Amino acid sequence: MPGRQKLIDLAEALDVPLRDRNALLLAAGYAPVYPDGDWDGPEMRSITRAVNRMLHQQEPYPAILMDRYWNVLATNEAAPLFFGQFVDLRARKGPRNVLHLMFDPGGMRPFIRDWDRVERALIARVHREAVGRLVDERTRDLLAVLADYRRSGDKSTSSDELLPMIPLSFEKEGMILNYFSIISTVGTPTTVAAQELRMECMFPVDEATEKQHAALLNRRTKP
Numbered sequence: 001m002p003g004r005q006k007l008i009d010l011a012e013a014l015d016v017p018l019r020d021r022n023a024l025l026l027a028a029g030y031a032p033v034y035p036d037g038d039w040d041g042p043e044m045r046s047i048t049r050a051v052n053r054m055l056h057q058q059e060p061y062p063a064i065l066m067d068r069y070w071n072v073l074a075t076n077e078a079a080p081l082f083f084g085q086f087v088d089l090r091a092r093k094g095p096r097n098v099l100h101l102m103f104d105p106g107g108m109r110p111f112i113r114d115w116d117r118v119e120r121a122l123i124a125r126v127h128r129e130a131v132g133r134l135v136d137e138r139t140r141d142l143l144a145v146l147a148d149y150r151r152s153g154d155k156s157t158s159s160d161e162l163l164p165m166i167p168l169s170f171e172k173e174g175m176i177l178n179y180f181s182i183i184s185t186v187g188t189p190t191t192v193a194a195q196e197l198r199m200e201c202m203f204p205v206d207e208a209t210e211k212q213h214a215a216l217l218n219r220r221t222k223p
Contacts, residue, residue, distance in 0.1 A: 004030045017131040019068075019192045036192040039065075039073055047186060047194055054184070058201050060217055061179075064098060068131050068196040069138055072096040081217050086111050086172060098200075099126070099142065103149045113169040113176065121166050129183065131196055167205050175212045178205035 002010075007028055011021040022032035040048050055063050055076040062079035064072055072095060080089055087107050089096070101107045102122060112118055123143070130139055167178040179202045189195035204210045 002028060004028075004033075008033070017134055018189070018195050019131075020134065020136070022192070034190065034192055039067070039193040039197055041193070043191065044193060047197070051197070051199065054199055054201070060214065061204070062202045064200050066098060066198050066200065068198075069142055070098045070126075072098060073197075078217065082213075083108065085216055085219065086170070097142075099146060103146045105149060108170070109149075111170045111172055113171050117166065118168060129198065168202075172216075175216070177209045177212050177216070179203060179209065180205055 004025065007024055007030070008021070011024060016024065018034040019036065022034050022036065025032055035043060037043060051065055051074065055065070055074060058076050058078070060078050062082045063076045064079050065074040067073055083089060083101065087101070092101070092107075099122065102112070103109060103119070109115060123146070126139065126143060127135060130136075135143075167180055169176060169178045171177075182201050182203065184199040184201070186194045186197055204213055
């Protein structure tokens, strides 16, 4: 019968996510030791302030705060303004999920250039960015739903330009907008909520996208 500390040491060595460490302790007859509250709960006040600051500073480019399963927790003003130029966000029931929005043929997918490459990159990100590299049951369910979307209306118009990242390119009314993302997580988290937070900030790849992005958001069509 392993002791509590032995289980914690093993989980630490195996980089088991905090949520699953709690489940491991419960299965062994011990109480959970890692707090599991809301992402914006009182104990998360300092992180919430930092998140709000990051969201504000990212204007006028989209910033999205997500949980472990890519569900949207918060955004800056630019994110719904940007995506609302392509789809009617009001018609999409919450909680909104970034992967559903991207993969859905009725969502952003028809506007994404070189979909085959983007699809592979996003699926790879799901595996790579899974907390503790653990593809748990809910993540597998999410991947299964994404696989069910029909392969239709794909665009294979990629550029051969050498870039240090795979750009996410959108096309609308003759405009081509190229972006890349920077992902931020909380360092050395001690709560489940802190470990599962992920901030994605989008930036333009080129000056043309900077100008076209500004023109697009100036339409101010809020979802």
